[in-house]
Amino acid sequence: MTKKKAGGRPTLYNPEMLPKIEEYARKGLTNEQIAKNLGITAKTLYEWQNKYSEFGNALKAGKEIADREVENALYKRATGYSHPEDKIFLGPGGQPVIVPTIKHYPPDPTSMIFWLKNRQSQKWRDRQEVEHSGKLEYEIVLPEELKTEEEG
Helix, strand or coil: CCCCCCCCCCCCCCHHHHHHHHHHHHCCCCHHHHHHHHCCCHHHHHHHHHHCHHHHHHHHHHHHHHHHHHHHHHHHHHHCEEEEEEEEEECHHHCEEEEEEEEEECCCHHHHHHHHHHHCHHHHCCCCCCCCCCCCCCCCCCCHHHHHHHHC
């Protein structure tokens, strides 16, 4: 029995990079951008994702956090929201005056449409499917000049 030699260079994979990978994914970087930041190819990233479960889990965990934040922001835009905001004015003698206020954002129709099309696609998609039953009968009526050519 012959021993198989290990080929190629040693892997760059290191479990200590997992927090950084999760951070990159949480910040919304694509797999290609994460690979570039790690100094590897996208192909290597996908190989590591399949080979090392903890790598895939770190990537997935970061993306889930980012996705949840975007979902929450979209929901807030679709339903409208308010938040505290300070307005700064020049007061007497040119001194700044800070006035706490509440900034209101009304519901955004585009966000509503996007949300509904994705959450209730059967009801809100652009193209509705209509089922037709029964017979469709039709008659072709030709203009007079065509009738005389066909008869003649």
